[in-house]
Structure formats: C-alpha cells, structure tokens
Amino acid sequence: MKTRKTRTPALAMFLGLLAPVAVAGPGDPEEEAVLELLQADSTGYAAFREALTGGHAWVKLRYRFETVDDDAFSKDANASTLRTVLGYETGVYAGFAALLEFEDVAPVGGEDYNSTVNGKTSHPVVADPDGGEVNQAYLRYTGFEDTAIAAGRQRILLGNQRFVGPVAWRQNEQTFDAITTTSDRFGEWNLFYAYISNVNRVFGDDSKKHLPSGLLNPVAGDQRMNSHLFNAQRQLGSFAELLTYAYLLDYDSADTNSTNTFGASLSGAFELGRIDLAWAGEFATQSDSGDNPNDVDANYYRGELGPKFGPVDFKVMYEVLEGSGDTGDRFTTPLATLHKWNGWADKFLNTPDDGLEDLSVSIGGSVRGTKLLAVWHDFQANDGGNDYGTELDLSVTRKVGDDLTIGLKYADFDSDDSAFSDTKKGWVWLSYSF
Numbered sequence: 001m002k003t004r005k006t007r008t009p010a011l012a013m014f015l016g017l018l019a020p021v022a023v024a025g026p027g028d029p030e031e032e033a034v035l036e037l038l039q040a041d042s043t044g045y046a047a048f049r050e051a052l053t054g055g056h057a058w059v060k061l062r063y064r065f066e067t068v069d070d071d072a073f074s075k076d077a078n079a080s081t082l083r084t085v086l087g088y089e090t091g092v093y094a095g096f097a098a099l100l101e102f103e104d105v106a107p108v109g110g111e112d113y114n115s116t117v118n119g120k121t122s123h124p125v126v127a128d129p130d131g132g133e134v135n136q137a138y139l140r141y142t143g144f145e146d147t148a149i150a151a152g153r154q155r156i157l158l159g160n161q162r163f164v165g166p167v168a169w170r171q172n173e174q175t176f177d178a179i180t181t182t183s184d185r186f187g188e189w190n191l192f193y194a195y196i197s198n199v200n201r202v203f204g205d206d207s208k209k210h211l212p213s214g215l216l217n218p219v220a221g222d223q224r225m226n227s228h229l230f231n232a233q234r235q236l237g238s239f240a241e242l243l244t245y246a247y248l249l250d251y252d253s254a255d256t257n258s259t260n261t262f263g264a265s266l267s268g269a270f271e272l273g274r275i276d277l278a279w280a281g282e283f284a285t286q287s288d289s290g291d292n293p294n295d296v297d298a299n300y301y302r303g304e305l306g307p308k309f310g311p312v313d314f315k316v317m318y319e320v321l322e323g324s325g326d327t328g329d330r331f332t333t334p335l336a337t338l339h340k341w342n343g344w345a346d347k348f349l350n351t352p353d354d355g356l357e358d359l360s361v362s363i364g365g366s367v368r369g370t371k372l373l374a375v376w377h378d379f380q381a382n383d384g385g386n387d388y389g390t391e392l393d394l395s396v397t398r399k400v401g402d403d404l405t406i407g408l409k410y411a412d413f414d415s416d417d418s419a420f421s422d423t424k425k426g427w428v429w430l431s432y433s434f
Contacts, residue, residue: 051093060085063108064171064429068124072421077113079126082106083171085135095143099154103135105171116203124423128171129204135175146185153177156194158231162302163247163261165337170202174335192231199223199335224252240268249334250290257334258290263300278306278315286331294328298355312365323355325383330355343377343391344411345423352419355382370398387416405431 061084068077087101105128111118113126138152156176158164167174177198183191204221230246247261263284270277281303288296299322306315319341323330330351342348342358357380364373373395379388391414397407409427413420 048093051091051097055088055090055097057088058085058433060087060431060433062171062429062431064128064427066113066126066128067426068113068126069424070124070421071423073122073124075112075123077124077126079111079113079115079128080108081126081128081171082108083128087136092142095141097140097142099136099138099140101134101136102132103173104132106130127202131172131204133172133200133204135173135200144183144185147181147183149179149181151179153200154180156180156196156229158192158229158245159233159243159265161337161340163245163333164229164335165340167202167337167339169337169339172202172204174202174337175200188234190233192229194229196225196227196229199225223254223257226250226252236266236268239270240266242266245284247335248289254334255291256294256328257332258288258292259286259296259332260289261286261300265302267304272307274309276308278304278308280304284331288328292328295326296329298322298324298329298331300331311367312363315360315362317358317360317362319356319358319360320382321351321356322382323351323353325354327353329353342379343375343413344393344409345391345413345425347389347391347413347420347423348379352381352388354384354386356380356388357382370396372396389413389415389417389420403432403434407431 061082063082064080066077066079066081068079070077082105084104084106085101087099089099090097107115107130111120111130112123114120114123115129116125116127117129117131134153136153136155138150138154140148140150142148153175155166155173156164156178157166165174176194176196177200178194178196180194181192200222227250228246228248230248231243232245233241233243235241242264243266244264245262247259249257249259249261251258261284263282265280265282267278267280269279282301284300286296286298286300288294300320302317302319304315304317306313308314321331321333330353332351338349339346342356348356348358359378359380360375362373362375364371366372373393375393377391377393379390380386381388392412393410395407395409397405399405407427407429411423411425413423415422
C-alpha cells in the first residue's frame, strides 16, 4: 500500500494563495489582490534577471617588455609579462549593481628580473610579480538622490592621483578593500568619503621576503589599515576648481606610513591672446598619526603653468615634498600612483629624509594620431639643497582602431648623489581591450 505524500510547506503556501481565487467571484477584491501580487512577483523576477544578465563584460590584455639598467646592480633586468583582466558589471536592480573583476599577471619566457617574489635579488626590481587575484568585487547602491555607495574591493582614483590612485601603470593594479560614498546633492559641492581596511598593493603578499628596504616599507604586500579619506571639490564659476581634502592613514603594520594630511588645491585655465594657459597651485600639511614612531611635521606644495600653442602643450611644474633630515620626518604619499610623479625611473617612490624638490619641464602633442611627450626633471634635496640628479623621460603612444594601443617609453636618470645610482629604463607594450 502506497503511503500518501504530504505537501511541502512551499506548496501549501502556494495553494493558500490560490484558494481565495478559487472561491471568489469575478471582480472580487481578494482575487484582484492575489493576481496583482503574482504579477508583481513575476515582473520583479524578470527585472532582476535582466539586471543580472544584461550587464557589461570586458576583457583586457596588456603585453609589456621592460628593461632596466641600474648601476647599483651587477645584472640588468629584462621582464616580459602579460596582464589579463576579465570583468563583469551587472545592470541596476532596485538601486543595486555588482561588479566582479579578475586579474592575472604571467611571465612570458624567462624571468631575468626581480619580480619581488622570485628571489632574483641580483637583478633590479620590475614590480610585476607572477600571480592572479580578484582585482575588484563590490556592490554599489545608487538609490539615494545624487549619491552612490560602494562596498567591497574597488579602484579608488582621486584627482591627479598624487595622494590616492590605482597605480595602473604596473601590471598588478592597486585596489582597496573599502566602503566609498560619492554625492552631488549638496549644492555645488562634489563630496567623496572612503573607509579603507586594506590596500592590495602592486607587489603581492609574497613580496615581503624579497623587496629591498627602499620600496615603501615592504612589511607586506597587502597592508591592513583603518584609514579615512575625505575629498570635496567645487567649481568657482568659470575661473577655477577648488579641491579640499583630508587623508587620515592609520596602518596596522607599516606604522611609518601612518599620517594625517590636510590640503587644498586650485586649478583653472584662461585664454591669453592666442595661448590657452592652464595653471594650478596646491598646499598640504602632514603630521604623524597612529603608532608612527617618527615625528612628522612636513608640508607639500606644487605650482604649475601650462601654455598651449595649438596642438602643442608645454608645462612647467615645481613640486616640493618637505623633509627635515631627521629620520622619517618627510612628506610621503604611500597610496599614490607614484610612477606618474618625480620621474619614470622611479628613483623617488619613497621621499628621502632630506625631502625632495622637483623642477620639471614638459612638451607634448599629437602628430597624426601619435602622442608624443618629453619631460625633463631636476631633483634636489629640500633640506640642504643637495643635487640628487636629473632625468629625461620620453614616450610615444598610438591608438590603432578602438581597441589596440601601442606604446614606447624611456627614462634616463643621471645621478649627482652617491645615495642614488644612474638608471636607464625602457618599455614596449601592446594593450588590447574588448
């Protein structure tokens, strides 16, 4: 004799919803309410499925060959690497959207360089270690008026990246485990706030065993922290843009990077006859915070003038990161896209204790779709005025179609100080995205 199966709770609930329909007559309010509920549920599921499957996917590939001739090392570095990025961002459902991105860096051929994880310390560092990781994974909510909130691993790029950036030049991008908020709802102000619990640096966790001591306090690849970033900007009519900021960094282990920085910048452009003249000025002050063992009391200032003559751009910049000469008493920006600043040879990733003054002159433009740029730097100590050296940087990039970019770059640092070695670097790369 077969035993009778009992209905599952889900089936019972479903039949319970249908029961009023079965007994109600045409036009009965209970019937209409149930039908509306079922229809709404069906519509909501369809919208959710559309948001989930109707998003945007991408693939990015970048092959690069980098060579380094540094007189401080017995051997040169030659690095051939491929960066692969796979990502997907959903559509928006009920104000929510999600993004997931994977990143992999792999050597192509031999490893005649110190990748920071392969132990080849007789070669100069090329900070593109072999490995894969989740580059970004976050949930974003845009249901509030003119406001977006994102939680998870994400890219943070603030302004000119002098203080916070993704270091996108390196094959392994720098991202942050953070909660961020952006808002345009307060009049003319655009506001940004971030709480950061961890920075996923370009080196990777395994690099702590092999990094030389001059590279940004290599106590770990990833660095845990309890840090807060505040950023507020607004237009001042057609005259200028004002940016104010407070960056409160409190590292768990890299204590010498724990600082509080407060600053502001003004930038703008105007016509001067046939010349378009861009200008910028910035000032910031920095002090030690958290468990930083050093007494830090240093300032930062930057001035720029950039005349543009038709297709040709000129820029003169003077930048100062103060240092007193005492151990650790210097202005630092450990979360910045540092390769963008103070020369592509990367000799000043960490500010010397005597500080840094960088006078640079650049000229750039585009010739038949090919971008050309030349930059000359003169580096001096802020304390004592000692000459560190000079550097010439050159780059050529060209976009082929919508998806392919070809680039060449060269840096030549000529040292005037025994603390720094003559260094030449060269790069060739191809990047493709679809």
